[in-house]
Amino acid sequence: MKIDLHCHTKKTKQGDGESRNVDFDLFERKIQDADVKVLAITNHNHFDYEQYLQFSESQFSTVWPGIELDVSGTNGKYHCIIIVNPKEAEQFNEICKNEFKNKSPDNYLISAEDLVNIFSELDSIFLVHYLNKEPSIHDEDLDFLQERLTDKNALLLEPSSLKSAGIMVAHGLRSIVGSDVKDWNNYEEYELPQLKLQVSDFDKFKLLLKKDKSIIKTFLDQKNYELVTIQPFSDLKLTLEIYNDVNVIIGGKGTGKTEILKSMEKNFQDKGNNDVISYYAAKNKIKYKELIEINPEQNDINVFDLDNQSLDLKLLLDWTIPNATNTQDYYNWKAYFQPSKNFGFMNSDFAELISDVTLNKWKSVYKEIKSGIKQILKHEKEIEEVAGNELENFKNILNIVDAEIRKKLINEYCNWWSLKLEKTTINKMKSIYQSKKGEYPKPSNTGFNDFFVKHIGLKKKISEIKTILDMGVQKNEITIGNLPDKGRIYVEKNISLNPDNFDGDSKFILGQGYLRKLQNLKKSIIDLESNVFTIAINKSLSEVKKQLNDMGINNLDKFLGVSSKVKKADGNEYSPSTGEQSMLILNNVLINEGYNVFILDEPELSVGNEYINNIIVPRLKELSNLNKKIIIATHDANIGVRTLPLQTIYRVDKGSNKYETFLGNPFTDNLVCYGNESKVLNWSEVTLKVLEGGRNAFNERGVIYGDKRN
């Protein structure tokens, strides 16, 4: 639908060319050729009421009265076009007669203040020259107009070209261009904007302005709807324009609205975009359970800030009681010993027995220092606040400490390894000598030191395990929405590795039914710790290993469990009512901007008018501004009307299992029968009749319904 809101029909100023003059016949021919459906007559500083009345008889276009004024702003002159509701054409004429009395259009100049005072009382559109459309308004003067104009006046900007208008629309500026026709002979060649939707009259055009900043089809958004073909019933196939906006399905109960929705959802899902989210009020009970359901996840372990080595149970699983050196080896050595001149090492002991205690000490020190430095530097900003420039020195010292301890650790590691290599080498040589000569070497040691060190290693590991399994509960809060008067509602997720922190309702990473088993395992580990230095270790260790193997546990992260509680903002536990549960589920659907298609079945159910008006309707508008496709089956007037749906699908039960489908919107104010375009209903009347809602809601919709609500 082409529209021309800046159109001259007369030469009124000396600078205007003669070819701006047009008679009714040429006007009719040209607007028919150009296919312009809405046109505003906006001559320079002049309104010819008689001509307007004549031209408004056009059978091809709706004609609105208007004028283009020279305005004196604080930063220079600009042009402002005023287009008036045809219902107020006579009043507009009186104002113009009074204003232009004894003034020539050539010399006429109105101040911005007078412009507002004189014309803002009219139901009107102010269209000002902007940017490269000279003489253009300065931003300061634009701010003045924005401040002073009221709800009765819509303010639009007119750049020099349709392309500029498109760019401005893309940046959220309400803009449009007109022909500013200079030669009527070429009128059809002017580039004119197309409206996104057909509008029936001035009121509906302003309604469209109110809904959407981008009212015109620009090169940036030519495609603002998608043709969707669905077959909700075996005898009904529909091809519908589904807008990147609010689309509603209305009609009495049992007219198949939900089936249409489901069919629509399937259609979008089948396209494989995975960007469809749906809400069906009838499924709320299950959906709420899903919403508050908390399961343990592998990355929950991160809340404990533990390293992999601490969690790993390999040492425990692989641990066996070390062998002592048999006394028989000493017998063999003494009984069969023959001293050799060449192989003195056969009788050698090791200068040092190998112990990893010192190495482990430095490992542990380094680990703690490293972690401590990391913790400290988390508060770098705060340290800088109190220590200022000393922060850098402090960081340098920490780096030196880190480097020196690392050096020490590497040193210890080298010592340990060199001893180990020495021992291995000598034993190997002894073994080779023994096999060649049939003689027995002196045993290097009794094995007691190794025995002791290995038990200490186990004790250390078990102590570490026990500390981890005794760690407290870490809490995570997962917001599930906000409720009126209650504020934020969240699920408190209690994460723990200690099975004693849980009850039967808790869930474990291993699955259901592991509470008792994990508790028993923990007991066995504690039992093992007390038996490390006793002969009973064998039995305790076997028991722990058996349980670990039975449950497939090789890492402490398998102890991960969670429990949950629904809480409200004040931290107290809370059980939302059925209506509140619906609000929370809806909230979670509507908040998801990652989806492009929102399928909503009766979102109004159980939530109350206040929630619909204050939360749902504004959110639907936000989503429509984000170009999301929102398809809603509803009985609610606020949702069906106040969201200004670009598509309304109306289902009518004709009895005997026969139904009709009508399509339309509030801007055309029509609903056209699908498959029978001659059958047309009035959108306002239908929505008033079909949709339920509070009296207040209907009052608020006065603009949309006009006088019909009375």
Place this chain on the structure above:
Amino acid sequence: MPLMKGELSMEIKEIEVVLMNIDNKDILEFGFEQPEHIDLNSEDQTHLREVFYLLMKDIIKEETKRIKLNLTICKEHPTTKLFEEIATEYIKQLNLEIEKIYEDVDKLREDYL
């Protein structure tokens, strides 16, 4: 009065180890509260481990005393010269290893024992 932990010389707790021959077996009997013995001719680890556990228990328990094994030869049940030499070497090495453990045990005691 026993010396405190960390002092240079600590009180020694001697555990008597007696070498004897009983029923043609050369045995080392360790004088723990409940005496434990090992057969020097056997390759069985059971008794060796039991002795080691009892030794560890004493080392950990006796914070103010140092354990030292003292070998004596049983005159009533004498064994051969060869086994005397074996026992002497074995107990000598065991004492060396116990001494080595004392170098670490204080550090360990703080963290794990």
